[in-house]
Amino acid sequence: DAEITQSPRHKITETGRQVTLACHQTWNHNNMFWYRQDLGHGLRLIHYSYGVQDTNKGEVSDGYSVSRSNTEDLPLTLESAASSQTSVYFCAHQVFCSNQPQHFGDGTRLSIL
Amino acid sequence: GQQLNQSPQSMFIQEGEDVSMNCTSSSIFNTWLWYKQEPGEGPVLLIALYKAGELTSNGRLTAQFGITRKDSFLNISASIPSDVGIYFCAGRQMNRDDKIIFGKGTRLHILP
Numbered sequence: 001d002a003e004i005t006q007s008p009r010h011k012i013t014e015t016g017r018q019v020t021l022a023c024h025q026t027w028n029h030n031n032m033f034w035y036r037q038d039l040g041h042g043l044r045l046i047h048y049s050y051g052v053q054d055t056n057k058g059e060v061s062d063g064y065s066v067s068r069s070n071t072e073d074l075p076l077t078l079e080s081a082a083s084s085q086t087s088v089y090f091c092a093h094q095v096f097c098s099n100q101p102q103h104f105g106d107g108t109r110l111s112i113l
Numbered sequence: 114g115q116q117l118n119q120s121p122q123s124m125f126i127q128e129g130e131d132v133s134m135n136c137t138s139s140s141i142f143n144t145w146l147w148y149k150q151e152p153g154e155g156p157v158l159l160i161a162l163y164k165a166g167e168l169t170s171n172g173r174l175t176a177q178f179g180i181t182r183k184d185s186f187l188n189i190s191a192s193i194p195s196d197v198g199i200y201f202c203a204g205r206q207m208n209r210d211d212k213i214i215f216g217k218g219t220r221l222h223i224l225p
Contacts, residue, residue, distance in 0.1 A: 033212075042216060090155050101158045101213075104148075
């Protein structure tokens with residue numbers, strides 16, 4: 001069965017470190033998204049991609065980067081982790097170029113001390 | 114940026130009661146989505162709506178795409194304990210790309 005998986009599920013790190021969160025989907029969908037979820041803010045879009053080599057900034061992209069070297073993966077990198085980036089991070093995929101819903105992974109809980 | 118106003122923020126109801134929540138915006142949407150999120154999991158799609166006035170059911174859940182295209186409603190009938198969670202509305206605006214905007218969620222609590 002096709003699926004979307006995020007790893008790790010939990011991570012604790014220190015401020016200033018580089019952190020990479022993985023997202024892997026086997027749906028062969030072009031559209032992939034990264035969100036962060038914080039109390040009082042709901043889901044906020046960080047970065048998104050509409051296909052290989054395509055990346056775009058979302059609402060809260062500062063301090064984050066993504067790369068898309070293949071269809072299956074969209075890793076999210078925090079270049080220099082800050083305590084304000086402590087959050088739960090969700091990856092989502094969507095059928096290309098449609099008004100179809102996004103479908104989410106189970107999230108990564110990231111704590112930055 | 115654009116916002117979706119979702120209400121109420123939280124609800125405490127008795128098991129067996131019906132639940133209503135809604136989402137409004139000042140902008141026009143061409144797609145409305147309703148998700149449910151349980152602890153430790155990602156949001157799961159419940160219902161998708163694509164036409165103004167559309168009424169769609171999924172078991173005890175019913176959602177409607179408002180006639181003005183600026184709002185949507187979700188109703189849950191005869192609530193049960195497993196309905197507990199956070200319900201999110203989401204919408205895709207007219208003439209925009211595939212990005213979806215999310216409401217801040219309605220947290221549903223069910224009292225025994």
